[in-house]
Amino acid sequence: MKKSKKDPIAKSFGYAFEGILICIRRERNMKIHCIAIILVTLAGTLFHITPAEWCICLLLFGLVAALEMVNTAVESVVDLVTREKKPLAKTAKDAAAGAVLFAAVISVIIGCIIFLPYVLELLQKI
Numbered sequence: 001m002k003k004s005k006k007d008p009i010a011k012s013f014g015y016a017f018e019g020i021l022i023c024i025r026r027e028r029n030m031k032i033h034c035i036a037i038i039l040v041t042l043a044g045t046l047f048h049i050t051p052a053e054w055c056i057c058l059l060l061f062g063l064v065a066a067l068e069m070v071n072t073a074v075e076s077v078v079d080l081v082t083r084e085k086k087p088l089a090k091t092a093k094d095a096a097a098g099a100v101l102f103a104a105v106i107s108v109i110i111g112c113i114i115f116l117p118y119v120l121e122l123l124q125k126i
């Protein structure tokens with residue numbers, strides 16, 4: 001049996017970065033997530049959040065962005081397989097979108113827990 005030759009590691013990373021860029025360029029919601037990442041990063045810098053809070057924010061950035069990319073992959077594969085309205089295709093797309101929404105809502109709640117004390121402290125100073 002012949003082993004298939006794998007692409008060099010650099011090519012694998014290239015494909016992965018290409019996938020990230022495709023999602024950012026084509027997906028409206030990924031653009032929204034990227035803007036949120038930038039705004040939270042600016043707020044974290046402004047408020048000098050703790051290293052633990054940065055780690056939480058980074059984990060949430062990665063979780064939401066990764067789920068958005070998986071959602072894009074699921075939608076693309078479903079669209080590739082069928083254009084007909086099928087209950088299982090709808091379930092796959094809706095479940096993937098729901099996963100992103102769930103993670104995003106939890107991220108906002110955690111963001112409020114992290115940032116609200118900083119905002120309230122700033123408002124007291126004003």
